[in-house]
Amino acid sequence: MGISPRTLQLAYTGHEQITIYNIIKKMDFLIVIPILAGWISGWVVNYLADVLPVTRQFSHPACPKCGQNFPIAVYLAFRPCPNCHQRRPARVWFVQVIMLIANIYIWFKSPFGIFHFHPPYRLEYILGTILLTYFAMVFVIDFEHRLILHPTSIFGALLGLGLGLWINGIIPTLIGGLAGIVIMSVFYYFGVLFSRLRARRMQTAGQDADDEEALGFGDVILAGVLGLILGPFIWIGLLLGILLGGLAGVLMVFYLMIAKRYKTQALMVFMPYGPFFITSAFLILFIPTWIAPFIPK
Ligand SMILES: [Zn+2]
Secondary structure (H helix, E strand, O other), rough: OOOOOOHHHHHHHOOOOOOHHHHHHHHHHHHHHHHHHHHHHHHHHHHHHHHHHHHOOOOEEEEEEEOOOOHHHHOOOOOOOOOOOOOOOOOHHHHHHHHHHHHHHHOOOOOOOOOOOOOEEEHHHHHHHHHHHHHHHHHHHHHHOOOOOOOOOOHHHHHHHHHHHHHHOHHHHHHHHHHHHHHHHHHHHHHHHHHHHHHHHHOOOOOOOOOOOOOOHHHHHHHHHHHHHHHHHHHHHHHHHHHHHHHHHHHHHHHHHHOHHHHHHHHOOOOOHHHHHHHHHHHHHHHHHHHHHHOOO
């Protein structure tokens, strides 16, 4: 058996040295792929978040203020409306930057690590990008409109089913999906009870009751979709999502108390839960190292 100089070097140093040179050597020109894909994925998320809640179809993007169609070049460059000079929301830049960073991240660090799922070369990155785009779209639309649209849920269910079957096989996928729906349905019905109670209290307080729901049925469907993908990890996903939502709720109450608006607005403030479930699924799938100690072997 011959020993190569490389083996000798590794035996000598014990590990490959982490130097700037080694990092740059690995960052070859292929990095343009996640940069381009990240930017395009940001465009897709922004476009879908602009048109789907308004027209429910892949329509031409129009100015929300004056209704005039955007010229494509103006739209893609995030320029203000040429007709009424209405500026684009800050969200478009947030989405572009976050999708860019996330794509570069998953290019170097594969998603799905928690499942030890490693499909053929770079397919893992492509699946990760598609999933990330779907997550970002649901997040933005639910955050801005408190709405989880049926067409996006159907797309998510197909994506989740396909991914789940591949990653976990049929039984864990179906159990995960079912568990997501059942667990969230329980919360949903508690939410309905709470809304009735709240409507009564608001009427007693002389405020007009609205038909605000603590938890929408879209959240139940979303939990099912995430269950298909996460399989046996769905309970961690839901628990973490509820904890994150609760934490945000506590911060919100603190803010209202500091702003001395607690009495009038405590019952008025509702947060969509979808973004928190998306965030927890993202953490489990894309940044799994933090969660490993909590998983029963
Ligand atoms: Zn306009």
